[in-house]
Amino acid sequence: MNSNWYVPPKTEIQAVSKQLTSSLVNGHYNQANLISRMLISQQWSPAVIYLDLIRSTLNHIGNLWHQGKILITEEHRATQFCLLLMDRVRNNFRLPTPNGMKISMAAIEDDTHVIGLYMTADFFRWDGWNVELLGSSIPNNDLIKYIDTTVPNFVLLSCTFPKSNQKLEQAIESIKLLNKGIKVLVGGPAASLIKDSNKYIDGFASDPLEATYVANKLVKTNPALVPLESVLLSLGDKIHTVRKNRNLSQSELSKQSGLARTFISAVEQGKQNVSLGSLKSISDSLGVEMATLLSD
Secondary structure (H helix, E strand, C coil), rough: CCCCCCCHHHHHHHHHHHHHHHHHHCCCCHHHHHHHHHHHCCCCCCCHHHHHHHHHHHHHHHHHHHHHCHHHHHHHHHHHHHHHHHHCCCCCCCCCCCCCCEEEEEECCCCCHHHHHHHHHHEEEEEEEEEEEEEEEEHHHHHHHHHHHHHCEEEECCCCCCCHHHHHHHHHHHHHCCCCCCEEEEEEECCCHCCCCCCCCCCEEECCCHHHHHHHHHHHHHHHHHHHHHHHHHHHHHHHHHHHHHCHHHHHHHHHHCCCHHHHHHHHHHCCCCHHHHHHHHHHHCCCCCCHHCCC
C-alpha cells in the first residue's frame, strides 16, 4: 500500500471509532459524513479505516442488536453507511500494476454476510490481484461449475455460521477434485473451526489483510503459480534498470543486440515474450549474465 497514507496513533483511532459508532447508533448521519470526509481528506490508511474503524464499529453495533438494544433496521442502516464509506475509500485509491494472479471470492451457500468479503476483495485489488467477487450464498453446484470453467489461481470462501460448515467442506473438496491446481483459502468465524482439520484447505485468514499475506506467501513458495505476466514484468524492469545504469538508449541497445527498438520497448514494458536467443543478445549487449536478469 501507499507509504504516504496517514496511520494515526492508537488513541486517535480509538477516539474516531467511538465518534463514528455513536453517530451511527444514534442516527446522526451529518456527523458520520463529517467523519467520513475527514478520513478521506487526511488520507487515512485504508487498512485503518477498514479494520480499525468499520470492522470495530459494525462489531459493536451487531452486539447491540444481539442484545436487543437496537432494531435490525438500525443495524442495517449502519451497515449501509459503512458500505458507502468503503466506496469513498475505493474512489481515492489508485490500483497498482496487475500481478497476473486471479482470485474468485464467495460467501458459502446460505451465508448472506458479505461486508468482510467486500473488504477482502478490496485488499486483494489494492495488491494487484484480478478479483472476481461472486457475492453471497452461492449454491455449491453453481460455484463448482463456474470455478471449473474460469480456473482462477485461488478461491476464497467465507463462512460465518457453523451450520454452514458442511457445505463449506463440500465446496472445498469439490474444488480440489477438479485437479486444476487451484489453491483454496477460507475465512470467517465458522471457517476457523475447520481450518486445522480439513486437509484440503491451503490457508486460513482471520482478517482481509492477513488473507493477502497468506495468498502471497503461497505464491512465493509455489513458483508454478507465478504467472507469465509477472515474470515478463520483472524481466522487463531489470532490463530497463540495467540499460539506464549503462547510459544506453533503447535505440543503442537495439543496434548492439540486433533486435528492433520496438521489440526492446515491448520487452521493458513486460508486454513481449522473449526467446532464449533474444535474451542472450540483450544480456550480452548489457554486459550481464542472463541469470542476473532472470533472478528474483
